[in-house]
Amino acid sequence: MKNLSLSLLAAIFILASCNNDENSNSEPEVVVNENPGTFKEIGSITIGGEAAAEISAYCEKTKRLFTVNNSGVNQIDVIDISDPTKPLKIGQINLAAYEGAANSVSVFDGKLAVALESTVNKQGNGKVVVFNTSDYSLIKQVTVGALPDMVTFSPDGKYIMTANEGEPNTDYSQDPNGTISIIETSSYNVTTLDFASFAGQAEALKRDGFRISKFAKTSFAQDIEPEYITISDDSKTAWVTLQENNGVAKVDLTSKTITAIYPLGLKDYNTAENAIDPSDSDDKIAFNPWKAKGLFMPDAISHFSANNVPYFVTANEGDAREYTAYTDVKRMKNMKLDATVFPDAATLKLDANLGRLNLVADMGDTDGDGDLDEMVSFGARSFSIWNGNTGKIVYDSxxxxxxxxxxxxxxxxxxxxxxxxxxxxVYVAKMGTQNILFVGLERADAFLTYDVTNPNAPQYLQTVKTGDAPEGLLFIPASKSPTKRSLLVVSSEGDGTVKIYQPDLK
Structure with a gap:
């Protein structure tokens, strides 16, 4: 196809229904011979300052982006990308009347779903508000669990799901259960699921690396904090990250039940391939093995299939709990180390070594004698691929x-x-016959691209600079793109920019 003209390439595509979703990779592909390792910025727009561009969703019908803007305002900004080289803000949806602040958006067939945490009481139930993408008129308001952090339509449009984080207030006088809400779009009936039924498995889960805080005032169900969702292409199964808990929940959408919790375990940094730079005060960047470990603690999640096996991919960010009543992060140099395990403790505690590393304060004392037998830090500084049926790790970067x-x-x-x-x-997209993974790095202000067609051996393709602190990745398949070319939209909350990238043709 290298010799075909661009106009002919653009004309050869598969018609698809309007199914636009910030986390779906099930779109039929336009038959355009693109090189997935050659994404370049073609358009950019700044809609505000910090927190102005967190997450975006795309509507094929209107050729518009809907972007969360919490930069001194409480609204969804509407951006026309009919010409993606010249994105233009054309309107906004003010959310003040709904007594909520937006955390996430998703679009399906001309409907925009917005996840709102309560501005009356953050620990109270949140909402999903559904709007028409053409005129921004209200379609429906639905009550979900506390602090819905992410919303997504299922690929078939039959469900809207939210991950309701349920964070406590600062003194833990209110600590709602972490929950998952499933909304049937035919009736807008809501089923909200908590994790109380798994409380009896707590000790077994912890042995496999699941994280339960040791704060006495919280129950198992209250401690769970759902973060992000991905839904299988057949709309039957969802996987939900439980970030602070270092786990992933599996959900059966047909029966509306949580069927499993997968503990993700720990990553060993004391190997050459996992070497890290743990110090911010040594005036150098040096990756070395250290006798420390990391909890994966994933934020975003995406999925794909290979040889009829489902996989989910996690962005292993890490996240601490920092409240007045309870804080679970502490500098390594301020903790007591077991002298037998760490005979060189004094050297390790130097700021230029491990002294500055942030550790999980109430983990690592495996024998209960008051000192650390292992050092456990936040996040795995990687992406990982896991078997969707078993939760077992297949690959780590x-x-x-x-x-x-x-x-x-x-x-x-x-x-x-x-x-x-x-x-x-993270976002996995189908480009031709390849499964392409995009990974956003919040502190490096970039995204990386990998070919994960073989989930056991991903191939690195490209690193691309973004705006400050990229938060959301959105892939627009060529079949739904205004140019009939694949687009990647990156929303960056640090500087309020939305940037659009397109690959070269082969």
Whole structure:
């Protein structure tokens, strides 16, 4: 197809229904011979300052982006990308009347779903508000669980799902259950699921690396904090990250039940391939093995299939709980180490070594004698691929994200003590016969592209600079793109920019 004209290429495509979703990779592909390792910026728009561009969703019918804007306002900004080289803000949806602040958006067949946390009481139930994408008129308001952090339509449009994080207030006098809400779009009936039925499995889950805080005032169901959702192409199964808990929940949408919790375990940094730079005060960037571990603690999640096996991909960001009543993060140098396990404790505690590394304060004392037998930090500084049927790890990117960022001069050494480049977003898209993974790095201000067609051996393709602190990745398949070419939309909350990228033709 290398010799075909662009107009002919654009004309050869598969007609598809309007199914636009910030986390779906099930779209039929236009038969355009594109090179997935050649994405370049073709358009950009700034809609505000910090927190102005967190998450975007795309409507094929109107050729519009709907972008969360929390930069001193409480609204969804509407951006016309009929010409993606010249994105233009054409309107906004004011959310003040709904007593909620937007965290996430998703679009399906001309309907925009917005996840709103309560502005009356953050620990109270949130809402999903549904609007028409053509005139922004209200279609429906639905009550969901507390602090809905992410919303998505299922690929078939029959369901809207929210991950309701249920964070406590600062003194833990209110700590709602973390929940998952499933809305049937035919009737807008809501089923909200909590995790109380898994409380009896708590000890077994913890042994496999699931994280339950040791704060006495919280129950198992209250401690769970759902973060992000991906739904299988057949709309029957969802996988939900439980970030602070270092796990993923599996949900059966047909029966509306949580069928499993997958503990994600720990990553060993004491190997050459997992080497990290743990210090922000050594005036250098050096990746070395250290006797420390990391909880995966994923934020975003996406999915794909290979040889009829489902897989989910996680962005292993890490996240601490920091409240007045309870804080679970502490510098390594301020903790007591077991002298037998760490005979070189004094050296390790130097700021230039592990002293500055942020650790999970109430993990690591495996024998209960008051000192650390292992050091456990936040996040795995990687993306991982997991078997969707078993929850077992298939592949981890080791330290590739940090090393690639450093090679291109994008690594932020001032984040070395925390979570490194901080993988925040993942999105798997089908491009031709390839499954292409995009990984957003919040602290390196970039996204990386990998071919994950073989989930056991992903191939690195490209690193691309973005705006400040990319939060949301949105792939628009060629079949739905205004140009009939694949587009990647990156929303960056640090500087309020929305950037649009397009690959070259082969």
């Amino acid at each position: 080791k330290n590739d994200l940090d090393k690639k960022a450093h090679e291109l001069g994008l690594y932020d050494d001032k984040r070395s003590d925390d979570k490194g480049s901080e993988p925040e977003a």
